[in-house]
Amino acid sequence: MVTGNLLRPEVDLASAIMKFLPTLLAASLLPAFVSAQDWPRYLGPDGTGKVEGKIRTDWNAEKPKELWRKQLGQGCGSFAIAGDKVVVMGNQNNTDVVWCFDAATGNEIWTHKYEEKLDPKLYDGGPNATPTIDGDSVYALSKTGNLFCLSMADGKPKWHKHYQSDFGGKAPSWGYSASPVVKGDLLYCLPCGKDGGLYALDKATGATKWSSGDSTKPGYAAPVFFNYKGRGVVAGFHGRELVTYSLDGKPVFDFPWRTSYDVNASNPQYHDGAMFLASGYGMGYVVIDVSGAEPKILHKNEDIRMIFQNSILVDGDILGVFGDKNIDAELIRMEMKSGKILWREKMPGTRGSSLMVGDEMVILSETGDILCGKPAKTGWTEHGRIKALSGTCWAPVAFANGRIFARSNKGEAVCFEVK
Template sequence: MQAARTSLVYRLARVPLFAALATLPLLADDWPQWLGPQRDGVWRENRIVEKFPAKGPKVRWRTAIGGGYTGPAVANGRVYVLDRQLGPGTSNPSNPFAKVTIPGSERVLCLDAADGAILWKHDYDCPYAVSYPAGPRATPAVDGGRVYTVGAEGNLLCLDAEKGNAIWSHDLKKDYGITTPTWGFAGHPLIDGGKLICLAGGEGSVAVAFDKETGKELWRALSAKEPGYCPPMIHEYGGKRQLIIWHPESVNGLDPDTGKVYWTYPHTPIRSGMTIASPRKFRDLLF
């Protein structure tokens, strides 16, 4: 039974991403990053549909793309998403847990939110050696005419949102001397003012902040054997904005401007490094 469920999840991950995009032209609000404008999963538009038709909402368009697990980011009438293209004559292993090197590339795609037309593609060579190799994991972040992406093998890109050309990039594995996590780099990038905050990994660099305009590193912080898969989040506690980083060994509150660690709550290391869920605030509690 477990094998059947695993196989089903693996197949579904490769379905072209049209269902989630089908009704985007109806929305007034942009959704430019993981969990939306305020990174809290709340849609504040006033035209919320209270009930879908019996046969579901009308499909406005479909666009076939490659495999992947990223969500779409929507901004200024465009949809940004990542996918995976296998190399010629290559297929993914039947066992998604197998870690073998698979030739292929990753792509950043920009679609017209009105009709699904592909406006531009930015692709780069990216052999995979991760479990569940269907495609990239992290949702793009769009801000100030730029789109920021993190690929499954640690390719961090800043692209022109209008044309798709690269403005700056980092290879997180090379720059920080780290290896790819078992299930790939999956922490959704966070934009905070003039900074882009990402999960990297290794000694002193679990969390890293970059100047979002130039790509220059501004600070790095925290050490752990694995970075985990939980996205960085910012919440306010005690009158201070705090960057919450949950990695497999501890939960941490940092100054988002400097990377200074305010507090650390250590816990028993999480099995397989699987810190995943986004930290959420309720009143003065952190979940």
């Protein structure tokens, strides 16, 4: 508490500001009106797959309590959670549904529906992107490029844009999947339209504030923000390359990375002058040095793959469930700069998503198992696992306020309490 300090000499005021500055800066990176344990967008509060807090780990003694189970309709998008509300999407009978539920009970609060083909191309189909909650608005994207800003109070549209008709974009083979994300007053999205790969929209009106001006094919990964050489930048992992832009849309550096079918879907990571990229279809991963004038490859491995799984950066190490269509899933911890594999642990299926709550990890396997454990530098310690869902599960697992949220591609959604 700083009571009284404002009336003391200015040196005390400076000390008070410096004391609380780290907290203020950290808070400024989060969307408006988001608490520390909310999960308001793809991969959590800041898109890193990490959230502060604790999770109950005595799963072998007492399984997590199931709070609710719902049928959403097909889709691979994850959950956005803020306060007592959770928003998620699905497709029912060629109609996209944006659902808002009570996070604790699963009771429906509102829905928003519009016509959209299921388009089950070699998978179950349905929407792929994760909504983003920011204050009293939620942003939701369909496979063909329907972008809605909806009221969090009642689901009514505030504005609507279409990636193809408004921006001149062309949907990739499996539909638009890169979740739009908010930073400040702007909504960053990747329609890869006639005026650039990256567009920044006024989050209140949908008006285009700027576009990047480059020509790219769309990928499937959400925009990633980080600090680079003393300034904020945003990376777009497009279909055939990584492009990093300044926060006014000017290219900073790029690196070619062409995957079969232009499927670049896993989130890039930046750490200490280097970037980690990973894909499937035989590409594997690469770590590039981006500290100099041109990116240079530090190391790569074609057999360690992430087709769309997410990675997490912990103490300079890459953590995640690696695997591909014909490669069994493994949880791997790797030193990012050196490429040294610290350990690897077999997981169910061939793919899976993960998140961190404090120093504990939660994993949703492709086969519907939810695992909890500690991924220390010395190895993996599993606390327990439950069979949560049937069928294939590709949507990233989510966590907020002591609850785990998971879904299957067929549309079954479930929430467990782990307080």
